[in-house]
Amino acid sequence: RLGCNKDRIVVCTRTCFEEIASELDNVKPDLVIIDSVQTLYSESITGTPGSVSQAREVTAGLVRIAKSNNLPIFLVGHITKDGNIAGPKTLEHMVDTVLYFEGERNQSYRILRSIKNRFGSTNEIGVFEMTEQGLAEVPNPSALFLADRQGNVSGSCVFAGIEGTRPMLEEIQALVAPMTGNTPRRAVVGWDSNRLNMLLAVLEARCGVSMANKDIFLNVAGGMRLTEPAVDLAAVMAILSSAFNHPLPADMVFFGEIGLSGEVRNVPQSDLRLKEAGKLGFQKALVPPNKNKKTTFKTTEIGNLKTLLTFFNKGEH
Secondary structure (H helix, E strand, O other): OOOOOHHHOOOOOOOEHHHHHHHHHHHOOOOEEEEOHHHOEOOOOOOOOOOHHHHHHHHHHHHHHHHHHOOOEEEEOOEOOOOOEOOOOHHHHHOOEEEEEEOOOOOOEEEEEEEEEOOOOOOOEEEEEEEOOEEEEOOOHHHHHOOOOOOOOOOEEEEEEEEOOEEEEEEEEEEEEEOOOOOOOEEEEOOOHHHHHHHHHHHHHHHOOOOOOEEEEEEEOOOOOOOOHHHHHHHHHHHHHHHOOOOOOOOEEEOOEEOOOOEEEOOOOHHHHHHHHHHOOOOEEEEOOOOOOOOOOEEEEOOEOHHHHHHHHOOOO
């Protein structure tokens, strides 16, 4: 299926570490993939496969083999319901790099994210699409995440973000609906729910916009998980757009950090974000004030959230 040279692939179905080490010494491979480390055991210690002692001992042995033979070894590991690697935390300390595959179950693409990297940055990500021939690289992730976006719909806006050194555009979706229970619901997918609660408090305290009797649902379309504060402005714009039933301009992007006093703060690499937006056909941007702006992109600068109310009340685009 992958079109590989099967003559150069050796499959070993052993689970005993000592037997695997012997096979590696005989075959002398160029690359080793262990699937999975929680199923291996060592005869030198007691315990069932997957236990803390077994996982630690087997991983330590494989690391010794990798270092002494200059042999790259990939350890595939199980994860818990919380999304963490199953087993002792020392597994992450032993290896050089920890990589996670992320993505929605009903989506065909996957995000490869580095949690630990002893030899480089952990801010980079890789985006791949699962095809009939295996995983294929997605050269332009921004276009992928915006492929199904519909224009002229309230509660939707495009966030110009940065993942490591790569600019990426993601769609932020919000739905503000009448409260259906005794307490308002706050459902967030792909973002920090505490950050949402903070922004709602700022809107009420600084702008007089109360969402206390509203259910709010916020979603980062496509299964991405956003962590940078620059998404604050896009999230607020999506929420206000849904609350006022006011669609945002389809050719505009948003980014900016919001402080507790309602100010909109500048974020790093603004020019890089706008350059990526221009590549995908966006023509306008709502951004924080930036004295060092070097781009010719048509931008509207906003210094405080109170200005947003004027934006919606006047129906400006």
